[in-house]
Amino acid sequence: MEIKLIVFDVDGVLTDGSIYYDSEGREYKRFNVKDGFAIKYAISRGIEVAVITGRTSSMVEKRCKELGIKYVFQNVSDKETVLDNLVSKLNINYQNVAFMGDDIPDLPLIRKAGFSGAPIDAVKKIKKEADFVSVYPGGKGAVREFIERIIGEIE
Numbered sequence: 004m005e006i007k008l009i010v011f012d013v014d015g016v017l018t019d020g021s022i023y024y025d026s027e028g029r030e031y032k033r034f035n036v037k038d039g040f041a042i043k044y045a046i047s048r049g050i051e052v053a054v055i056t057g058r059t060s061s062m063v064e065k066r067c068k069e070l071g072i073k074y075v076f077q078n079v080s081d082k083e084t085v086l087d088n089l090v091s092k093l094n095i096n097y098q099n100v101a102f103m104g105d106d107i108p109d110l111p112l113i114r115k116a117g118f119s120g121a122p123i124d125a126v127k128k129i130k131k132e133a134d135f136v137s138v139y140p141g142g143k144g145a146v147r148e149f150i151e152r153i154i155g156e157i158e
Contacts (some may be wrong), residue, residue: 013056015105019142038146
């Protein structure tokens with residue numbers, strides 16, 4: 004398996020799926036540092052990383068920038084078309100794509116990717132169709148375990 008692109012959903016994968024609001028309506032998300040380190044490690048090994056999410060959040064933009072993720076797609080209703088366009092732009096095929104998602108909007112990408120994964124707390128249908136199910140929930144190590152399954156233990 005030669006993975007050239009790893010794609011993640013955000014809520015429920017890079018985060019625990021919770022959305023926090025303060026009294027002024029500001030939204031907060033919590034990201035896992037170990038997952039972030041694994042993403043940076045994958046990028047340093049020449050693997051492209053992308054996020055495709057149905058929501059829009061300035062925190063997602065900020066976190067992706069910190070990690071060096073070049074391809075950030077937010078407010079996406081048709082994730083499959085966005086990924087089709089990215090695969091074409093990068094001139095790769097779906098056998099070279101790994102995708103991790105957690106809910107029904109991610110199903111087309113789970114089915115198309117050469118290697119797919121899900122956090123342990125993903126919905127049943129996603130876990131049933133994914134090639135790999137992490138022992139960790141979203142936002143709590145699932146991303147790192149997925150990346151290590153693809154490229155080996157991070158040293």
